[in-house]
Amino acid sequence: MPTVGVGRDRLFAALGETYTQEEFEDLCFRFGIELDDVTTEKAIIRKEKHIEEEAKDDEETIYKIDIPANRYDLLCLEGIAQALRIFNKKQEIPTYSLSHIPKDKMLKMTVRSDQTSQIRPYVVCAVLRGVTFDEARYNSFIDLQDKLHQNICRRRSLVAIGTHDLDTLQGPFTYEALSPKDINFVPLKQTKSFRGDELIEFYKSDLKLKKYLHIIENSPVFPVLYDSKRTVLSLPPIINGAHSAISLQTKNVFIECTATDLTKAKIVLNTMVTTFSEYCEKKFEIEPVEVTYDNGQSYIYPDLAVYDMDVPLSYITDLMGVSLEVEEVTSLLNRMQLRAERSTSSEGQCLVKVHVPPSRSDVLHPCDVMEDVAIAYGYNNIPTRMPASIKPLPLNELSDLLRLEIAMNVYTEVLTWILCSHKENFALLNRxxxxxxxxxxxxxxxxxxxxxxxxxxxxxxxVGSNNKHPKPIKIFEVGDVNLLDETKDVGASNRRHLAALHCGATSGFELIHGLVDRIMEVMGVPFKPEGDIIGYHIKRSEEPEFLPGRQASIICKGKHVGNFGIVHPEVLINFDITDPCSFVEIDIEALL
Incomplete structure (x- = not known):
């Protein structure tokens, strides 16, 4: 979950109310977020630099708040404060609108898509007019960009945000992709002009920006934005130009988001403009920009359209386990920034029509609406009840029975990583x-x-990590493995396996063979000669991870379900194991 640090006093001022820490923790819990830590800016710096120093009384208190990963509208103080005000019924849900500007007078961005398609094909733009910044608002504006870059933008690989002082630029704008040697400008916080290729070398020593260089470093062309005077706005996703840098005196902010994912670019732009349009001269009004591609396609951004969703009342109440009237549901949704009203389907079913604003990109399905109703109602107010069925899945029931049986054979259960290295999966096993x-x-x-x-x-x-442990070592694991499977919609399938290992000077084939017989006895599968499809038998195998002549395959009801034997000495050396080991692995799903 992302963590947002906000000044306590400024947050309380924005909320119009002061809380004790316990009261604010309760408010956060009721809204579905969490107060994670209470600290100060200087304490954070001292912790980062490992400085031992007493805290002073005049240090500003910082609340660190955990928010859901998909609530991009809560990534800054403005978003949190507005959401909590609406939740507390101290503010109406805002209505976001576009400025009424004739299309011929609208700012324009032309995309050279034959060039940008090679590197970063999309761009969306908007303008915030008449913005009033102070130091706190300015810092929050910059912090929101950073938070979005680290979350939905996936460290700028999917979307990169550029913000500019529009009064220093001259439209119309162009978005191009040029050879690095053909790009020349003064980057942010610098006084010297750099070519695109020189800029890459320059920022390789920059702790913050060097982690983004790989996104375009090896491309033959770099994305770049120009105004009508060929002034560089930015070189996304690396750095903005110094010429159009915003400051506390900036009144008109031009926002551009270049992207490889158009949907995420729209979400990012909507989040930026809806969050900070409250500081505009005309509150919650955003000036659109026309983006035209050289194939003739034209789009107006931002897209502030409200998305309507019809959700059956029964769907909400059945999943919550609480009987609610439609008026109660609409009232609860209004507290969660979702306008809602009663509706009826053509079959006469009672529906809740939900109007999803552009700031709530997390609402995608009726279950999201139900979740917001449950949050506003209060999870602690939902009566507890026994689930209709608590019977475990057959596979899990079998897994638990086998765990108990193997544990009674004096084996200790371990839990290992599902992820491993490619080398461990194959080469270290001689495969x-x-x-x-x-x-x-x-x-x-x-x-x-x-x-x-x-x-x-x-x-x-x-075993290799516990070589000094007294021998014998007897361990087992019951867990999932994963194999590619074209018959599955995700292209892969999980299989439940059982594995056990005996490590010690006397570890031999007969020890692990005895465990195999016990497992099959517990499963109710008798030992039968080869050719019988009722029971199981073993046959000679040639698996590379086992010692030749000291291994066998397990055939159950005509199917190969596993292998066991003495682990090959080369494999033991690969895992730094000094004692002989016998091992068995069985696909227990095949036994069901």
């Missing part, structure tokens, strides 16, 4: 990559670049 595993895009590290296709790597890593 070739058979393209059966799911690979993670943009993994956090080499240890989490693939989804495990078997439980063996995690079990072996556990």
């Amino acid at each position: 070739e990559d058979d393209n059966s595993g799911v690979i993670i895009g943009n993994p956090r590290g080499a240890d989490f670049e693939a989804v495990r296709t078997r439980l063996m790597p995690g079990i072996l890593k556990t």
